[in-house]
Amino acid sequence: MNLVSDGMFRFLLSATTGGVGVVWTIHExxxxxxxxxADRRDPLxxxxxxxxxxxxxxxxxxxxxxxxxxxxx
Amino acid sequence: MAATTAGxxxxxxxxxxxxxxxxxxNAVTASRYLTLPFLAWAVHNGYHQWATFFIVICALFDKLxxxxxxxxxxxxxxxxLFDAITDGICYGFGLILVCAYGWAPVIPVLCFVGLGAVxxxxxxxYIRRAGRAVNYKSYAMERVVAYIGYLxxxxxxxxxxxFFYWVFVPVMVLIVVHDARRMLVDPVPPAGAKHA
Numbered sequence: 001m002n003l004v005s006d007g008m009f010r011f012l013l014s015a016t017t018g019g020v021g022v023v024w025t026i027h028e029x030x031x032x033x034x035x036x037x038a039d040r041r042d043p044l045x046x047x048x049x050x051x052x053x054x055x056x057x058x059x060x061x062x063x064x065x066x067x068x069x070x071x072x073x
Numbered sequence: 074m075a076a077t078t079a080g081x082x083x084x085x086x087x088x089x090x091x092x093x094x095x096x097x098x099n100a101v102t103a104s105r106y107l108t109l110p111f112l113a114w115a116v117h118n119g120y121h122q123w124a125t126f127f128i129v130i131c132a133l134f135d136k137l138x139x140x141x142x143x144x145x146x147x148x149x150x151x152x153x154l155f156d157a158i159t160d161g162i163c164y165g166f167g168l169i170l171v172c173a174y175g176w177a178p179v180i181p182v183l184c185f186v187g188l189g190a191v192x193x194x195x196x197x198x199y200i201r202r203a204g205r206a207v208n209y210k211s212y213a214m215e216r217v218v219a220y221i222g223y224l225x226x227x228x229x230x231x232x233x234x235x236f237f238y239w240v241f242v243p244v245m246v247l248i249v250v251h252d253a254r255r256m257l258v259d260p261v262p263p264a265g266a267k268h269a
Contacts, residue, residue, distance in 0.1 A: 003122045013125075013230045017223065043259055051212020054248055058220050061240055065233045 014066050021062025028055035092149040098142035099152055102159050105134045109166055116174050116229070124171075124229035131163055132222040153208035157196075161189060164221045171228035181238035185221065188249045199256040205264060209256055213248040 004012070032052040038045040067073040108131040115124035138156060142148045165186060172182040192214065199209045220241065227237045 001118075001120050001123065003126060009122055009125075009230070013226075013232045016129075017227075017232065043255070043262075047210075047255065048212050050251055051214075051216060054213040054244065055216045057244055058216050058241075061220075061237070061244075062223070065227075065237050065240075068236055069233045 010069075014070060017062050017069075018066030021059045021066060025056055025059030025063065028052045028059060032056070092147050092152075094149070094151050094155075096142075096147035096149075096152070097145050098138045098147050099155055101134055101138040101141050102152070102156050105131050105159055105163050108134070109163060112167060113170060116170050116176070121229055121231060125226050128167055128222065128225045128229060131167070132219075132226075135160065135163075135218075135222070150206050150208060154206065157208055160218050160221075161193060164218070164225065165189060167225040168221065171225055176231075176234070177224075177228040178235055178238050181242050184242050185224070185245060188245050192249055192252065195253055195256045199261070202256075203261045203264075207264075209252075211248075211252050211255070214252060217245060217248055 002009070029052075032049065035045060035049055035052070038048075040046060040049075064073060108127045112124055112127040112131070115121075115127055135156070138152075142152060168177070168182050168185055171177040172179055196209050200207060224237060224241065226232075228234055
């Protein structure tokens with residue numbers, strides 16, 4: 001019992017993972033760049049920097065996984 | 074009717090706005106539990122696409138409750154805690170479910186559930202240190218929660234399951250260690266601080 005064809009399902013998985021991964025990574029890089037001049041001793045700034053860095057890692061994992069899923073890597 | 078004070082300052086001096094726990098944002102959060110029986114039904118019957126659909130609905134409601142809280146101006150500490158607890162229950166249930174049916178590798182799932190439990194205990198310790206109901210805010214953990222939702226989707230969709238699960242184990246260990254230091258060692262910000 002399927003909602004869509006297998007090909008469409010595969011495309012939707014790739015789009016929602018790879019597409020979101022790319023956007024997510026760019027978004028986190030921009031957020032991280034905005035913190036360049038901030039005080040690194042501030043715990044809030046430190047936590048934000050770490051969070052955004054982890055966001056970049058997670059976004060890249062999504063992109064690499066999508067490429068593997070489609071046989072590119 | 075139970076109520077809780079909003080997390081942001083009110084217009085009047087020393088008169089924090091009271092927000093009922095029976096508000097639209099918490100209703101959206103609570104409605105996420107309704108997707109779990111359908112998710113279990115789909116996984117049990119081997120309907121991969123339906124299972125993916127229901128976990129996507131659950132994840133979308135997670136994004137929707139924050140927007141509803143802003144629109145209806147009903148943000149509260151209780152709502153944040155309720156949202157965090159609902160994340161843990163819904164995604165924990167989803168992870169265990171896909172693992173139990175052999176759709177996801179056991180060892181990474183045990184790592185995620187174990188680390189999630191450790192994080193929950195640490196949040197309890199943090200609340201005790203703070204001496205008040207406070208939702209510990211972690212930018213990294215917010216991203217982990219979103220990814221965990223995706224992990225369940227990878228399992229239901231059969232998308233590079235082993236890769237996505239195993240690669241994420243060291244990332245989650247790093248984040249939990251980072252947050253543990255902050256919750257156990259760093260000073261607790263005073264009530265009303267931007268980063269409580």
